[in-house]
Amino acid sequence: MPARRDASRSLLAVSAVLALLAASSATAGAQEETEESNSQGVQIVSIVGSSLSSATVPIVFSAVTLDGSDSTPTGSATWAVNDSRGTGTGWNITLVATDFTGTFGELVRTVDISEPDQDLLVRVESINTSSGNTAPTTPAASDTSVPFTGETPLKILTAAVNTGMGVYTYVPTFTLKFPAEGYAVSYSGTITVTLSAVP
Numbered sequence: 001m002p003a004r005r006d007a008s009r010s011l012l013a014v015s016a017v018l019a020l021l022a023a024s025s026a027t028a029g030a031q032e033e034t035e036e037s038n039s040q041g042v043q044i045v046s047i048v049g050s051s052l053s054s055a056t057v058p059i060v061f062s063a064v065t066l067d068g069s070d071s072t073p074t075g076s077a078t079w080a081v082n083d084s085r086g087t088g089t090g091w092n093i094t095l096v097a098t099d100f101t102g103t104f105g106e107l108v109r110t111v112d113i114s115e116p117d118q119d120l121l122v123r124v125e126s127i128n129t130s131s132g133n134t135a136p137t138t139p140a141a142s143d144t145s146v147p148f149t150g151e152t153p154l155k156i157l158t159a160a161v162n163t164g165m166g167v168y169t170y171v172p173t174f175t176l177k178f179p180a181e182g183y184a185v186s187y188s189g190t191i192t193v194t195l196s197a198v199p
Contacts, residue, residue, distance in 0.1 A: 049086035054093065054195040055079060059174050070117065070180050076125065076173040081157070081164075081195065083132070088162040090199035091136075094153035095122060096192050097146045100176065102185035109183040113148060117179050120146045120189075124156055125171040132166010143175060146191070153194060160199050 061075035083091060097120050100111040113120040124138040136159040147154055157170060174191070 047086060050084035052081075052083050052085055052091055052195065052197055054081045054193060056193050059172075059191065061174070061176060064178055066180070066182070066184055068180055071178040071182075072175050073178060074173060074175045076171055078169050078171050079193070080130075080167065080169045081136075082167045083159065083165050085197075086165070088165055089197065090159045090161045091164060092155050092159070092196050092199060093157040094155050094194045094196070095146050096149045096151065096153050096194075098149050098190045100187040100189035102183070102187040104183045104185045109185055109187075111176065111178060111182065111187055111189075113146065113176075113189075117177055119177045121175040121177075122146050122154070122156060122172050125173050127157070127168060127170045130167040130169060132164070132168065134163040135168055136164040136170075138170070140172075146174075149190075149192065158199055 056079045057077045059075040059077055061073040064071045064073050081091070081093065097113060099113055100120075102109050111118045121143040122140055123143050124140050127135050127138060129135045136157045138157055140154065140156045144154060144156075156172060159165075
């Protein structure tokens, strides 16, 4: 009889141990599933910057009919700048221009933009954000003389650090002072637009 009681106790002990092992195994399995589920939730997104670019179109000035007084033909267009670098280092746009020339018979006639009465002026009418953060600003909100090619360029748009990141359009309006004594021919000149990767 004592031997049977010992055997029963041994069986009970083994059963208890097996039950504990089974519970431990189930707990470990649940932890593994949780850890695996968490690791699958981690994703890496790689963002690659692109470029800084400017888009312009020619300026066509209004026609002038001479009437014995000075004239001020104007012209404007919508230009754009795209900063897709993703660096936030800023940028600026500057202008210089040549004289305006035209042919009268065999002679070349010139509108000398360095002369006060033949000046070329520019003002930035508006700046619009197509997409991006804080828009650039303009130092040329009112009529400002455009320097002659070779002189210090005029800054017309500037994006400070961490601004101007996106696509922006702006409208520069140019005014050419044409003297009363000017010759009646078609004049043309070159406005050079430079985009620099600094504010």
